[in-house]
Amino acid sequence: MNISPTEAEESLAAIQSVTQKTRRSIANSGAYIFLIITGSVWLVGFLATQFLSGPIVAYLWIGASVLGSALSIPLGTRQARRVRSPSLSPTAQRAITFWLLLILYGIAAIAVAKPDDGKQVTMFIVLFLMLGQLSMGMLLSFSATWWALPITVLALVGYFLLPGIFYLWMGILVGGGMIILGMYIHFRW
Amino acid sequence: MAELNETIHQPVRLRIMAALITLDTGDEVDFKYLRHLLGVTDGNLGAHLRKLEEAGYIIVNKVFVERKPHTYISATAAGRTAFQEHITALESIFKNKVG
Numbered sequence: 001m002n003i004s005p006t007e008a009e010e011s012l013a014a015i016q017s018v019t020q021k022t023r024r025s026i027a028n029s030g031a032y033i034f035l036i037i038t039g040s041v042w043l044v045g046f047l048a049t050q051f052l053s054g055p056i057v058a059y060l061w062i063g064a065s066v067l068g069s070a071l072s073i074p075l076g077t078r079q080a081r082r083v084r085s086p087s088l089s090p091t092a093q094r095a096i097t098f099w100l101l102l103i104l105y106g107i108a109a110i111a112v113a114k115p116d117d118g119k120q121v122t123m124f125i126v127l128f129l130m131l132g133q134l135s136m137g138m139l140l141s142f143s144a145t146w147w148a149l150p151i152t153v154l155a156l157v158g159y160f161l162l163p164g165i166f167y168l169w170m171g172i173l174v175g176g177g178m179i180i181l182g183m184y185i186h187f188r189w
Numbered sequence: 190m191a192e193l194n195e196t197i198h199q200p201v202r203l204r205i206m207a208a209l210i211t212l213d214t215g216d217e218v219d220f221k222y223l224r225h226l227l228g229v230t231d232g233n234l235g236a237h238l239r240k241l242e243e244a245g246y247i248i249v250n251k252v253f254v255e256r257k258p259h260t261y262i263s264a265t266a267a268g269r270t271a272f273q274e275h276i277t278a279l280e281s282i283f284k285n286k287v288g
Contacts (some may be wrong), residue, residue, distance in 0.1 A: 001193045008282035011203060015276065018207035022226060026212075081254060082222040083212060084261055 027140060029079045032186040033072060035147070039178030041068040046171030049118065095136060102132045119159060119166050126155045126174075147181055191277035196244045198275065201229060201237045206272045209247065209264040217250060217261035238262060246271055 003011075041064040048060040085092075106128035115121045130148040137145030151174055158169035197206055204227050212218060224234050241247045246268030250261045264272070 001195050001198065003193065003198075003282065005282050005285060008279040011198070011200075012276070012279050012283060014200065014204060015207040015279075018204045018227070019211045022208045022211040025226060081259070082219050084217045084219075085213065085215065 026083060028185050029082060030076065031145070031147075032182040033075045033079060035178045035182030035185065037068045037072050037075075039175045039180075039182060041065055042175030042178065043171050044175075046167045046175060050165070050167035050171065091140070095139075098135065099132060102128060102135075119163065122166075122170065123155065123159050126170075127152065130155075147178075151178065191274040191281065193278045193282075194271050194275040196240060196246070197272060199237070199240075201227070201233065202241055203275075205234070205237060205241065206246065206264065206268065209262065210269060210272050212263070214266075214269070215263065217263040220260035220262060223262060241268070244268075244271075 044064040045061040048057050052060070106124065109128070110121060110124050113120075113124070115124060130152045133145045133148035137148070154174050154177065155170065158166050158173070162169050197203055205223070208223060208226055209218065220234070224231060227234065238247065238249060242249050246265060248263050248265055250263070252259055252261065
């Protein structure tokens with residue numbers, strides 16, 4: 001079988017294109033679920049924090065978080081059916097260990113810093129969560145986690161420049177932004 | 190010197206193998222997801238998968254998940270080796286042009 005160098009070049013380009021698309025698609029398959037569910041929880045929780053007071057705020061946060069967790073299980077399972085692995089890969093094991101350690105470090109940082117108010121606690125959680133996403137991107141696929149950078153910037157802008165409407169900002173712009181971004185990745189990417 | 194593989198070189202089969210090789214060894218991809226990734230029809234994908242299966246380059250695994258039939262595809266060790274040799278041959282031809 002003989003082909004020209006141009007045909008060889010085209011075949012190599014086709015292989016590279018499919019390889020990149022497959023890697024990106026698999027990496028993003030979980031990202032959109034995380035974005036939509038987390039965005040929805042933040043939208044409900046932060047709007048409640050901005051406009052309501054008393055125990056109802058805590059109940060709404062807990063309710064939205066429980067509902068989000070309950071939804072993420074069947075949706076995550078459905079995504080997992082796209083690619084089946086005979087066992088948990090070493091990369092997945094390292095990622096799980098990393099997240100567990102990051103959560104412990106986050107709790108330790110909050111305990112040491114003793115934040116003055118809910119805004120500071122919120123920023124600690126957002127910064128650790130987005131740092132985790134970006135770290136995963138550095139290890140696995142940056143194209144799947146780049147969105148953590150603009151979300152971090154938006155959260156910092158709200159915290160430093162708009163303290164009066166910080167929770168409204170976090171709910172609508174950051175929470176809503178995550179929902180829209182998740183839908184964009186799912187339907188258009 | 191590695192030689193071109195006629196079975197793999199067909200454009201759709203080349204893209205199928207490229208997608209499967211991207212997965213970790215032993216991982217299986219769902220038929221519908223593979224069809225979505227490659228943008229081909231059911232019939233077209235099925236026909237090319239049969240060719241690759243006959244050559245021993247892939248394994249087609251039909252299972253029931255929650256009482257629904259699912260077809261999973263994975264690359265065999267022979268398929269991975271053949272695909273790697275095909276890439277080496279392509280690179281060799283391309284380098285001749287550049288060199």
